[in-house]
Amino acid sequence: VAPEDWCYESQAKKISCTEPSKWSGNCQDKQQSPINIDTKSVLRNDSLKPFQFVNYDKKEARDIKNNGHSVQVDLSGSIKISQGGLPGTYKAAAFHLHWSNSVNQGSEHTIDGKSYAMEMHIVHIKDKYSSVSEALNGDENNEIAVLGFLIKASSEKHPGFSNLVENLKNIPYKSKFASLKEFSLSDLLPKVDKLKHYYRYQGSLTTPDCQEKVIWTVFQEPIQLHEDQILEFSKQLFYNKENEEKMPIIDNFRKTQALGNRQVYTS
Ligand SMILES: Nc1nc(-c2ccc(Cl)c(S(N)(=O)=O)c2)cs1
Numbered sequence: 001v002a003p004e005d006w007c008y009e010s011q012a013k014k015i016s017c018t019e020p021s022k023w024s025g026n027c028q029d030k031q032q033s034p035i036n037i038d039t040k041s042v043l044r045n046d047s048l049k050p051f052q053f054v055n056y057d058k059k060e061a062r063d064i065k066n067n068g069h070s071v072q073v074d075l076s077g078s079i080k081i082s083q084g085g086l087p088g089t090y091k092a093a094a095f096h097l098h099w100s101n102s103v104n105q106g107s108e109h110t111i112d113g114k115s116y117a118m119e120m121h122i123v124h125i126k127d128k129y130s131s132v133s134e135a136l137n138g139d140e141n142n143e144i145a146v147l148g149f150l151i152k153a154s155s156e157k158h159p160g161f162s163n164l165v166e167n168l169k170n171i172p173y174k175s176k177f178a179s180l181k182e183f184s185l186s187d188l189l190p191k192v193d194k195l196k197h198y199y200r201y202q203g204s205l206t207t208p209d210c211q212e213k214v215i216w217t218v219f220q221e222p223i224q225l226h227e228d229q230i231l232e233f234s235k236q237l238f239y240n241k242e243n244e245e246k247m248p249i250i251d252n253f254r255k256t257q258a259l260g261n262r263q264v265y266t267s
């Protein structure tokens, strides 16, 4: 089945599409993501130094896009990460999010069985590549580095996310774009001194073809958004194109996968 008609369980109930248990490619292999992180079984690894974030504080106006599975913001390759136990420098490609229509679930990774309301993924590729698809052609298991940020509901509105959230109503359907006011990635993330603590493991893309080429980082410090900001995603965004039956993007998160013989490390 061609990967483009893959879908999540919530959609498979309404339309005929390939639901997660039937995803093809590497999706049925043994080093899949996301996983539950059992904090009692993680191993401290002192070589997991703090990340070096380059141009994360660079303010840029960017487009936000409904890609039919999530909401995505493409990033310029001048944004980079290094250190953080990575084998070299990686450049940013894009970020996207996963969510539900309730705040008690929506994240992909879980911590001691606890789901968070959302999860943001900043996808990076090795510096030598110029696209995610080029990186996926590489044959190492660390061609891609995803930084995962858990998001929890709070009573406070997150000012850094306000413009992004306000623009969701402008991209209701697949392939719609909107222009965001200038912002930096740092505007969205916890303070850099809170990013010293993170989990690390070897895994995959959480969407087809689930290639096992991702070195995963899940930060321990969650981002806090107001409940209304979180619920706006499932209220305003639809999977389908303009003139098709409206199907809200809800529960666009993959279930946790077997850890198998992998070890999760912590900085
Ligand atoms: N069409 C879509 N692709 C993705 C995607 C692409 C690359 C990656 Cl690495 C990921 S994830 N969730 O593993 O971070 C998701 C989402 S929606």
Ligand SMILES: [Zn+2]
Pocket (backbone or CB within 6 Å): 096, 097, 098, 121, 206
């Ligand atoms: Zn993702």
